[in-house]
Amino acid sequence: MTDQKKSVLIVEDEEDILALLHYNLIKSGYNADCASHGEEALASIAAKKPDLILLDLMLPGIDGMEICRRLRDDDTTSEIPIIMLTARGEEEDVVRGLELGADDYVTKPFSIKVLLARVQTVLRRRSVLQQHVDGEELIRGDLRIHPGRSLVLVGGKSVDLTFTEFRVLEALASRPGWVFTRYQIVNAVRGEDYAVTDRAVDVQIAGLRKKLGSCGHYIETVRGIGYRFREDL
Numbered sequence: 001m002t003d004q005k006k007s008v009l010i011v012e013d014e015e016d017i018l019a020l021l022h023y024n025l026i027k028s029g030y031n032a033d034c035a036s037h038g039e040e041a042l043a044s045i046a047a048k049k050p051d052l053i054l055l056d057l058m059l060p061g062i063d064g065m066e067i068c069r070r071l072r073d074d075d076t077t078s079e080i081p082i083i084m085l086t087a088r089g090e091e092e093d094v095v096r097g098l099e100l101g102a103d104d105y106v107t108k109p110f111s112i113k114v115l116l117a118r119v120q121t122v123l124r125r126r127s128v129l130q131q132h133v134d135g136e137e138l139i140r141g142d143l144r145i146h147p148g149r150s151l152v153l154v155g156g157k158s159v160d161l162t163f164t165e166f167r168v169l170e171a172l173a174s175r176p177g178w179v180f181t182r183y184q185i186v187n188a189v190r191g192e193d194y195a196v197t198d199r200a201v202d203v204q205i206a207g208l209r210k211k212l213g214s215c216g217h218y219i220e221t222v223r224g225i226g227y228r229f230r231e232d233l
């Protein structure tokens with residue numbers, strides 16, 4: 001149905017990539033708009049409030065990182081999902097972008113199939129997130145997590161987790177498929193003031209995986225970036 005088409009804004013200064021994305025999004029049933037520099041992107045977002053933004057990080061003028069920051073700081077745009085388009089070897093940028101509130105990233109050169117799947121996933125995740133009620137039991141594969149009671153069951157058997165392990169698991173499992181940086185995991189667990197090293201997060205994750213046994217592999221390592229709870233369970 002035409003009136004249910006989702007709208008995507010593509011922000012990209014490389015004309016070939018912009019045209020390729022535009023063509024394929026339209027073909028896949030989206031409404032797609034284009035912007036080739038930062039100012040144009042911000043104006044388009046303010047005027048049209050797209051359902052999702054594909055955001056190249058290296059742009060002339062206001063760059064992608066700054067766009068991301070401004071969108072998240074503004075209540076009228078803070079909920080619009082953002083997928084960053086990054087070049088290979090830009091792990092530090094990916095980490096920064098995720099911490100600024102981007103939802104996901106795709107590394108160039110990307111396959112159009114992978115990118116379209118990612119767009120679909122992020123749009124779906126957002127609607128699932130909006131339905132999620134705090135305190136509700138999370139069921140993921142063979143794992144059941146009762147946030148209210150700090151109780152975790154693996155295949156029906158309860159598992160003894162420390163408070164911190166529980167909070168890490170709860171944070172990751174509440175957003176399957178999302179990549180969390182180590183800093184974001186620390187924030188989810190302790191709040192911004194708590195100083196924890198990357199290494200400490202890795203130790204928590206290692207302990208958690210071990211205790212989860214057959215469900216340990218639900219937590220994936222994303223090299224150079226952080227961790228993700230699998231969504232293909």
Ligand code: CA
Pocket residue numbers: 012013014056057058059
């Ligand atoms: Ca660029």
